[in-house]
Amino acid sequence: MRADLHLHTTASDGKLEPHEIVSLAIKVGLDVISITDHDSIDGVIPALETARTFNSLRIIPGVEISTDVPNGEIHILGYFIDYTNDDLIQALREFREAREGRALKMIAKLRNLGKEIKWGRVRELARGGSIGRPHIAQALLEAGHIKTLSEAFEKYIGRQGPAYVERKKLLPQEAVRLIAAARGLPVLAHPTFTGDLNLDEVIIELKNAGLVGIEVYYDKYTAVEISRLEKVAERYRLISTGGSDYHAFNDGLETMIGEALTPSYSIEQLFLMADNEVL
Ligand code: AMP
Ligand code: ZN
Ligand code: FE
Ligand code: FE
Numbered sequence: 001m002r003a004d005l006h007l008h009t010t011a012s013d014g015k016l017e018p019h020e021i022v023s024l025a026i027k028v029g030l031d032v033i034s035i036t037d038h039d040s041i042d043g044v045i046p047a048l049e050t051a052r053t054f055n056s057l058r059i060i061p062g063v064e065i066s067t068d069v070p071n072g073e074i075h076i077l078g079y080f081i082d083y084t085n086d087d088l089i090q091a092l093r094e095f096r097e098a099r100e101g102r103a104l105k106m107i108a109k110l111r112n113l114g115k116e117i118k119w120g121r122v123r124e125l126a127r128g129g130s131i132g133r134p135h136i137a138q139a140l141l142e143a144g145h146i147k148t149l150s151e152a153f154e155k156y157i158g159r160q161g162p163a164y165v166e167r168k169k170l171l172p173q174e175a176v177r178l179i180a181a182a183r184g185l186p187v188l189a190h191p192t193f194t195g196d197l198n199l200d201e202v203i204i205e206l207k208n209a210g211l212v213g214i215e216v217y218y219d220k221y222t223a224v225e226i227s228r229l230e231k232v233a234e235r236y237r238l239i240s241t242g243g244s245d246y247h248a249f250n251d252g253l254e255t256m257i258g259e260a261l262t263p264s265y266s267i268e269q270l271f272l273m274a275d276n277e278v279l
Helices: 018-027 044-052 086-112 119-126 133-142 149-157 172-181 199-209 223-235 264-273
Strands: 003-007 032-035 058-069 072-079 185-188 213-218 239-243
Touching (some): 003 058, 003 072, 003 239, 018 044, 044 058, 058 086, 072 172, 119 133, 172 185, 172 199, 185 199, 199 223, 223 239, 239 264
Parallel strands (some): 185 213, 213 239
Antiparallel strands (some): 058 072, 072 185
16 A cells, blocks of 8 residues: 655645645555644535545545644644534634744744845735645745755855744644644654654653654655664554655655655554554
8 A cells, every 4th residue: 555644735735725735646556544644623614525436536524733842843643533613623723824934934034134025925925724824935936046945045044044923822732732632643743853852751741741653754764864763663662654755846856756655554553543444
């Protein structure tokens, strides 16, 4: 079973529409995918509708919630979330509003640095989805202030950059509880980005809040990192998941859809835990 459980669409900072991601997933031979947009579940229903017409692809309704911690950020994935849950919908709407405020502040900082970009253009690039730094990076590129998207992060909007602005603080354990309350399965995303924090301490705290999995097979993780994370998953009895975090940036650098996968035994565990029939 080929399962990529970390994908972005135009509902956040991905470049492909949900229906395009579904078609691409089928084209590259995936059996299961999850749509995991930043602070949005707007891509889930369109993806489910497209997949229904194909019949060969299972879609796990998902989300990726951003949280800030000292000198780093922790992202929490939620699988099998109830995408009709009002509390979840409302909370995600608030996070997206906070993202708008934050983008405006970053644009103001960029202007002070002589790197003017238009708010209207950033909004256009976000196409109604949750606004993220990649949209600002794209606008900087179009305005000729940078030559590559990664330059935006290196020079301006990376965590240490002069135009970086923090988000409204949400604690990782709050994101875990929010997902669990919407009958979702909370999973710690790309665990090597936890900033100053100690991974074991983070996991112990999050397990108490309801964490069930950890993303072990990710993007460009090396064999050494993967084997370390496999041991962590085993030690804390967490389901080891995997996904590409594909955004269709088409920068020639990103991991492509289907290039990082969740093992079949983990898929079975997830479906069992969600009380869903396995394929
Ligand atoms: P935001 O949600 O606004 O904090 O933006 C986070 C997104 O920006 C991530 O999902 C990545 O797609 C992208 N990103 C973060 N850091 C970098 C980086 N150094 N280079 C390129 N993209 C990045
Ligand atoms: Zn993203
Ligand atoms: Fe992430
Ligand atoms: Fe992601």
